[in-house]
Amino acid sequence: MGRLSTIRDETVFAAAGAQLASEGAVTLQGLVAATGISIGSLYHRYGSREGLLAQAWIDAVSTFQDRFLAALAAGDEEAGLQAALATPRFCREQRDRAIILCCCRQVDFIAPATPPANLQTVRTINDKVAAALQAHAGKSGHSLAACRMGMVAFPLGAVRLYLPGQAVPEDVDDYVEAGFRAAMNADTGARS
Amino acid sequence: MGRLSTIRDETVFAAAGAQLASEGAVTLQGLVAATGISIGSLYHRYGSREGLLAQAWIDAVSTFQDRFLAALAAGDEEAGLQAALATPRFCREQRDRAIILCCCRQVDFIAPATPPANLQTVRTINDKVAAALQAHAGKSGHSLAACRMGMVAFPLGAVRLYLPGQAVPEDVDDYVEAGFRAAMNADTGARS
DNA sequence: CATATAATAGAATGCAAATTCTAGTAAAGC
DNA sequence: GCTTTACTAGAATTTGCATTCTATTATATG
Structure with missing residues (x-):
């Protein structure tokens, strides 16, 4: 029961990402102007500026993570390539969230003042991705460095253009596919 | 004549970049704490916070640009590769400036409030790099997109790891070399 | 329809950071 | 050694933004 919210989280988070990407900083007044939400609602819903930013980051990262991990979990020969391609695809299908992930930095959203609960969530997410990459490296016989290069660094660099x-x-x-294969071939620490 | 400055621009710029990369924002008090400079000196030397940030960016970009353009100017077969390698090399030899270029964004330094003179300088620099890339694309028979991918996007993504x-x-x-060659080969818009 | 609940709304407040301002200090030229 | 010039220094002020607080509005449920 109770009144329903008029402006969706998604809208607020997208506005925060857009402001950060274009202005370099987020102000609550800016969010008010961009979305029509009120200051009171922002604090009621997110607790604090830090809480809002942390939730926006977590929303974006966990959405992307689902796809990235799913691609890796296929486990077959081309799993790595699918994971690499997850980035450009995400940019097309989830543009607002991609802007947060690709055009902003974790430090813009997660700071020492971030609520502890959110901080813990971020740690869990980051660890999960790191572990999956590590596992894929082991399974495929490539070095972790090569996997990070081909599946993370090159794709990210590409979409940021x-x-x-x-x-x-x-x-x-x-280009992402070509870069991925190049990274795998260049792998000086390859184990197979 | 006149008193000599005790703290070098280089030191101040590096501190600004380091703060931006680690905290996500620069405060003048932070620079005072990091370098030992005084507020008065900051304003005397740089005019404003915006002026300081703009000068730091210009210093970093123009230093990098010299190397990047020199590599391209060689004009021979491997000029593109040398330009691509300019990024990781710059990170090793000019770490402080590289942090500004690779870990921060132009928007963190150049804003609407940036002094017009600095704004003009930035435009000139950006145009020069764009023109050189364009020229190299024409000469080498590759598309501009492929050149930007192999010489900018992949190298940047790589060092950001x-x-x-x-x-x-x-x-x-x-990896940068492998990525560069892959981008050139993958060039769907190649003209030669 | 009455009540409880959850969200909206924005003026008032407090704080942290940018900027201004006045005074003091070191180097170079005459 | 005196003057000019450029830099250093930091307290006082202003400003912009985050946060708090009280009132109001909308929805669900009995």
């Missing part, structure tokens, strides 16, 4: 201003073109996937 | 916390390992150069 376009976000936040432009759409990520389809042919970025070709 | 390590900066600002760790040194950029030597083998990153191998």
